[in-house]
Structure formats: structure tokens, C-alpha cells
Amino acid sequence: MPTVRLEGSLLTDWDAFHTESQKVFGFPDFYGRNMSAWIDCLSYLRDEDGMSKFRLKPNETLIIELHDTELLQKKAPEILEELRFCVSAINERYDDYGEKLALILRLC
Structure with a gap:
């Protein structure tokens, strides 16, 4: 299964979250840098819409590995909650x- 790695230690605030997300998911330059845009970019992973660098086959799942989860929970719990x-x-x-x-x- 395709896997993307998010480093929780880098997600110190919302700006850092969206910068890292745009980088690791391959969101387009016009990415809106908010959670509505984040959802939109990942809602069509099986379509050819160019909203991320991932294109899933019908039975594939994209695994998001969130590392340093405990640190993120301490420093920015709202990011972890919203991500879930x-x-x-x-x-x-x-x-x-x-x-x-x-x-x-x-x-x-």
C-alpha cells in the first residue's frame, strides 16, 4: 500500500502542518492551506484530478504514518484532533x- 510519512515534530502550528502536507502529499500550488482544502485534495485519490501525487487503485488505501504523535499531542493537540x-x-x-x-x- 502506498504510504506517506508526516513528521509530528514538524507540525508546530497550522502553517507548518499545511506546508508539510503540501510537500508530502504533492498538493498543487493553489492549495488553499486550510482543512477544507486538505479534505478536497484527498477526496479524489482514485481519480485523475491532479490534487495530490497519489492515485489509488480501486482496492488500495493510502497509509498516513504520523510520527512523533505523543509530541504533537503535547504541542498542538488541535492539529492531531482535526487530522483524525x-x-x-x-x-x-x-x-x-x-x-x-x-x-x-x-x-x-
Whole structure:
């Protein structure tokens, strides 16, 4: 399964979160740098929309490895909470369309 690694130690604030996300997911230059845009970019991983560098096959799941989770929980718990919520919301979209869930958030 394709895997992307997010370094929790780098996610010190929202600006850093969106900078790192844009880099590791390959979001386009016009990425809106907010969680609505983050959700939009990862909601079409099985389509050819160019919103990320990942394109999943019908039965694939993108694993998001979040490293230094404990540190992130201490320094920016709101980022961790929102990330969990948004991964769930994205998977709910896929489920609504009868597709396999697209994301797994692995806390490391």
C-alpha cells in the first residue's frame, strides 16, 4: 500500500502542518492551506484530478504514518484532533460513494 510519512515534530502550528502536507502529499500550488482544502485534495485519490501525487487503485488505501504523535499531542493537540476528524470525514465520503475507504491514519 502506498504510504506517506508526516513528521509530528514538524507540525508546530497550522502553517507548518499545511506546508508539510503540501510537500508530502504533492498538493498543487493553489492549495488553499486550510482543512477544507486538505479534505478536497484527498477526496479524489482514485481519480485523475491532479490534487495530490497519489492515485489509488480501486482496492488500495493510502497509509498516513504520523510520527512523533505523543509530541504533537503535547504541542498542538488541535492539529492531531482535526487530522483524525478529517481522515474520518474523507473515508465517509468514499463510503457514501460505495468505494473502499481511502485512508488509514497510523499513529507512530
